Amino acid sequence: MARAEAAEAVLALNRFGMGPRPGSVAAIKADPRGALLADLERFPGELSAASALPSSAKAFRTVNEANAKRQAKAILTKKAQEKGQEKGQDEAKKQMAEASSPATEGGQGAMEMAQKTALDSVPDPGRPIYLDEAKVRIEAALAADIGFTERLVWFWSNHFCISADKIRSMSGAYEREAIRPHVLGRFVDLLLAAEGHPAMLFYLDNVGSLGPNSIAGINRNRGLNENLARETMELHTLGVRSGYSQDDVISFAKILTGWTWLSPVDNPDHGGEFIFNPRLHEPGAQKVMDKVYAQEDVEQGRAVLRDLAANPATATHIASKLARYFVADAPPPVLIERMARAFVDTEGNLKEVAKVMISSPESWSEPPTKLKRPSEWVVGMVRAAGLKQIDPKRYTDGQVLLGEPLWRPSSPKGFPDDEASWIDGLGRRLDIANAVAERIADRADPRVIIEDVLGATVSPEVKEAVGRAESRQQALALLFMSADFQRR
Amino acid sequence: MSFHPVSRREMLLGASALFAWTQLPRLARAEGRDPRLLVVILRGALDGLGAVAPVGDPDWIGLRGDRALVLDGKTPAVPLDAFFALNPAMPNFYRLYKTGQAAVVHATATPYRERSHFDGQDVLESGINKPGAVDTGWLNRALLALESGGRVSPGGGRALGIGAVTPLVVRGQAPIMSWVPQRLLPASEDTRARLLDLYQHTDPKLAAALQARVELAAIGGVTKTDDPMPDTSPSVLPIARFRAYVAEGAGAAARFLAKADGPRVGAVGFGGWDTHVNEGAASGQLYNLLGVLDGGIAALESNLGDAWRETVVVVVTEFGRTAKINGTDGTDHGTGTVAFLVGGALKGGRVIADWPGLKTAQLYEERDLKPTTDLRAVLKGLLRDHLRVEESVLASSVFPDSADVAPMSGLVG
Numbered sequence A: 001m002a003r004a005e006a007a008e009a010v011l012a013l014n015r016f017g018m019g020p021r022p023g024s025v026a027a028i029k030a031d032p033r034g035a036l037l038a039d040l041e042r043f044p045g046e047l048s049a050a051s052a053l054p055s056s057a058k059a060f061r062t063v064n065e066a067n068a069k070r071q072a073k074a075i076l077t078k079k080a081q082e083k084g085q086e087k088g089q090d091e092a093k094k095q096m097a098e099a100s101s102p103a104t105e106g107g108q109g110a111m112e113m114a115q116k117t118a119l120d121s122v123p124d125p126g127r128p129i130y131l132d133e134a135k136v137r138i139e140a141a142l143a144a145d146i147g148f149t150e151r152l153v154w155f156w157s158n159h160f161c162i163s164a165d166k167i168r169s170m171s172g173a174y175e176r177e178a179i180r181p182h183v184l185g186r187f188v189d190l191l192l193a194a195e196g197h198p199a200m201l202f203y204l205d206n207v208g209s210l211g212p213n214s215i216a217g218i219n220r221n222r223g224l225n226e227n228l229a230r231e232t233m234e235l236h237t238l239g240v241r242s243g244y245s246q247d248d249v250i251s252f253a254k255i256l257t258g259w260t261w262l263s264p265v266d267n268p269d270h271g272g273e274f275i276f277n278p279r280l281h282e283p284g285a286q287k288v289m290d291k292v293y294a295q296e297d298v299e300q301g302r303a304v305l306r307d308l309a310a311n312p313a314t315a316t317h318i319a320s321k322l323a324r325y326f327v328a329d330a331p332p333p334v335l336i337e338r339m340a341r342a343f344v345d346t347e348g349n350l351k352e353v354a355k356v357m358i359s360s361p362e363s364w365s366e367p368p369t370k371l372k373r374p375s376e377w378v379v380g381m382v383r384a385a386g387l388k389q390i391d392p393k394r395y396t397d398g399q400v401l402l403g404e405p406l407w408r409p410s411s412p413k414g415f416p417d418d419e420a421s422w423i424d425g426l427g428r429r430l431d432i433a434n435a436v437a438e439r440i441a442d443r444a445d446p447r448v449i450i451e452d453v454l455g456a457t458v459s460p461e462v463k464e465a466v467g468r469a470e471s472r473q474q475a476l477a478l479l480f481m482s483a484d485f486q487r488r
Numbered sequence B: 001m002s003f004h005p006v007s008r009r010e011m012l013l014g015a016s017a018l019f020a021w022t023q024l025p026r027l028a029r030a031e032g033r034d035p036r037l038l039v040v041i042l043r044g045a046l047d048g049l050g051a052v053a054p055v056g057d058p059d060w061i062g063l064r065g066d067r068a069l070v071l072d073g074k075t076p077a078v079p080l081d082a083f084f085a086l087n088p089a090m091p092n093f094y095r096l097y098k099t100g101q102a103a104v105v106h107a108t109a110t111p112y113r114e115r116s117h118f119d120g121q122d123v124l125e126s127g128i129n130k131p132g133a134v135d136t137g138w139l140n141r142a143l144l145a146l147e148s149g150g151r152v153s154p155g156g157g158r159a160l161g162i163g164a165v166t167p168l169v170v171r172g173q174a175p176i177m178s179w180v181p182q183r184l185l186p187a188s189e190d191t192r193a194r195l196l197d198l199y200q201h202t203d204p205k206l207a208a209a210l211q212a213r214v215e216l217a218a219i220g221g222v223t224k225t226d227d228p229m230p231d232t233s234p235s236v237l238p239i240a241r242f243r244a245y246v247a248e249g250a251g252a253a254a255r256f257l258a259k260a261d262g263p264r265v266g267a268v269g270f271g272g273w274d275t276h277v278n279e280g281a282a283s284g285q286l287y288n289l290l291g292v293l294d295g296g297i298a299a300l301e302s303n304l305g306d307a308w309r310e311t312v313v314v315v316v317t318e319f320g321r322t323a324k325i326n327g328t329d330g331t332d333h334g335t336g337t338v339a340f341l342v343g344g345a346l347k348g349g350r351v352i353a354d355w356p357g358l359k360t361a362q363l364y365e366e367r368d369l370k371p372t373t374d375l376r377a378v379l380k381g382l383l384r385d386h387l388r389v390e391e392s393v394l395a396s397s398v399f400p401d402s403a404d405v406a407p408m409s410g411l412v413g
Helices: A003-016 A024-028 A032-041 A056-087 A089-098 A103-120 A126-143 A148-159 A164-182 A187-195 A198-203 A215-220 A227-236 A246-256 A298-310 A312-326 A333-345 A350-359 A374-384 A392-401 A419-440 A446-453 A460-467 A472-481 B008-013 B026-030 B060-067 B091-098 B117-126 B138-145 B189-202 B204-219 B238-258 B285-310 B375-387 B391-398
Strands: A259-261 A274-276 A286-288 A291-293 B018-021 B023-025 B036-043 B102-109 B148-151 B176-179 B265-271 B311-317 B337-342 B350-352
Touching: A003 A024, A003 A032, A024 A032, A032 A148, A032 A350, A056 A126, A056 A164, A056 A198, A126 A148, A126 A164, A126 A374, A126 A392, A148 A164, A148 A312, A148 A350, A148 A374, A164 A187, A164 A198, A187 A198, A187 A227, A187 A298, A198 A259, A227 A246, A227 A298, A246 A286, A246 A298, A286 A298, A291 A298, A298 A312, A312 A333, A312 A350, A333 A350, A374 A392, A374 A419, A374 A472, A392 A419, A419 A472, A419 B189, A419 B204, A446 A460, A446 A472, A460 A472, A460 B189, A472 B117, A472 B189, B018 B238, B023 B026, B026 B148, B036 B117, B036 B238, B036 B285, B036 B375, B091 B102, B091 B285, B091 B337, B102 B375, B138 B265, B138 B375, B138 B391, B189 B204, B189 B285, B238 B265, B238 B285, B285 B311, B285 B337, B311 B375, B337 B375, B375 B391
Parallel strands: B036 B265, B036 B311, B102 B350
Antiparallel strands: A259 A274, A286 A291, B018 B176, B018 B265, B023 B148, B102 B337, B311 B337
């Protein structure tokens, strides 16, 4: 196939998709841009493979129930231990006098161990749920012809990130429920779904945020938590230093009080679901960015979110971030402006914004300087090898080693997108590439990947290094580690 | 993980994948023996002359100059007999050699005469002269011909193909199971060096980043991260990690082979031997790698325990390297090389060689050590005398192109 044609197809697949698979370059090389636009029309709002997975609330209740059982068991064990210890207390005192340190520590250690054993005897359902969710997510990326929309899911999931460190049970379902259905819809719907999702409300501490003058606030003498309000403005919509003040944050936080979830303790059937609880809600009108919001209930917060979504600062913020994610660490300003304008003109129609990006010449003329994120790179390797399934444990362990643990960013800002953040992980990538290469060397021929999967677009240097490698495994590792494979 | 329930410790210590037959060889057992055979494949083409130097050959020093391994060098080679000397990186092999439990076959090669690694490994492992002709290995076909004396590990293993790549040599119809390491195999120094070279020609930024990692590793400051697999810490020198990885893997493999109901025939493989640049036979790359191999041999011996007496380990590579040193202080793809044999069942203590000489006219295509011993003769001898595979089967299905290659006698016993 003509190298130039193939090169644009490979760029399309790497820059906007999940990377080439066997046959995908040939399938789109006649019209890569058209293929990307078509990908936006094929998007399945939900994944059939996810039909057996529990909803976020159900997963939450399941884990909660197991935790309650584990805790009860641990307490019983502890009580039994303490009883036993009372007898041996004199002995322990004697030991303490003899050794300067840790007679008691040792005793406590043993006790903690016994409690831990008791905990372990009740299986934790959170991990299998997490792994099942991971499998469905990754296999959707592997199954996609191009994967442009899957990349959009990954982008928005990271933009509106939560952390499995804080709420693992919901981490996968959150993406399916709040993010996936809206990535080609209107931004405002995505925003409402994300900020109103129990996982987000818990992650950013809104479930316990009380209006100081709400019934619950007065009774419990507790108050506001600004976290969700601030991050919504700073990270999810307007962007940092874009004209809102601390007072705006406080007012918005008051408006968001009452956005919480149903406790699983009292609600065996609906625990973990969203609820607007008026008893927590700060009464009265609030002023945010010079506009007064006088609504009485959940509509007050929704109105603010709608206005934030329509704010031009949000358009610019989102356009910059999308362009940076897909095109370049420092995208051409003209591209950002065009995408931002499309965002404003279409009232935040995300499919239209994506189309404008694809149709802009700058999206294609930028040299491939972006370093794939570890997750994209790993999926790229598996796709290049023509495989469609993964072992979720191996995948998630690998993501931990690579510094991008699935659904576990270290802050609400999500994982970074720029080269500088990831380039130091190169040594670790090499070990992973080496391990992946070893596992697939019996099924994947590096020369076939270069010719058929990558359409012979890799540089002569890469071809030479691959051709001269001492083993198929080394050849694959070098290919996967090459700049041609890692950059997009 | 796989053969049957194995302790967490064994899992953590696990290293190179072992692929082993699920049956016990019946005939040998009927003789009151319980033989073990382990095939170790060195991928990348081992420089046989750098491993076992022909110090008695008058042309040796002329050939390699100050890169020649010699008896009075800075790191002196260890004499095996009046003619050959062992690379000093292999004290365990030397100790076994001295007690008749190790041997070297020199100037040996498979029938493959081109110089492609992939094709060369294919011939080495398939046992067929034409590369890419079949998808089964000679060891598997040999097992197919062996009468089974019952299944191993009634606890049940797992079918192969699940974990690390199965070497071609054991692929085929005979049921094989795999024991797969949990630990991440670190990329070899060679792979690292090649990648760095590639980056230097294509992407200076990536080159700088990788270089920085390498330098950081060389300083050796151990930086603890929140790493769930600390043994993969990049701050540990790669060769030390590799050494630990192979030794622990070999040890684990040996423990399986030693079990009463464990497998008896298996294969492992590891790469890194393609020493084109700065070969370092006396103190560098090759020296380090041979040290890794030697550590693996020691781990096999100690972990096999009593079963070591009935064990043969054969260490083979796809081909050798050029007789002369190339322009980058390394060696390029060649032909004749060595095979190492170790194990308590061996009749060792000797270098088996029909020495071809090192004068230019004596070299294969005037560049490589000329192979004078067909590697298949060695393998056929071991399969026949150690495992009791019928000679007719060896010539017909195991190494079908080898009717004129007689099995080497007297290797075991």
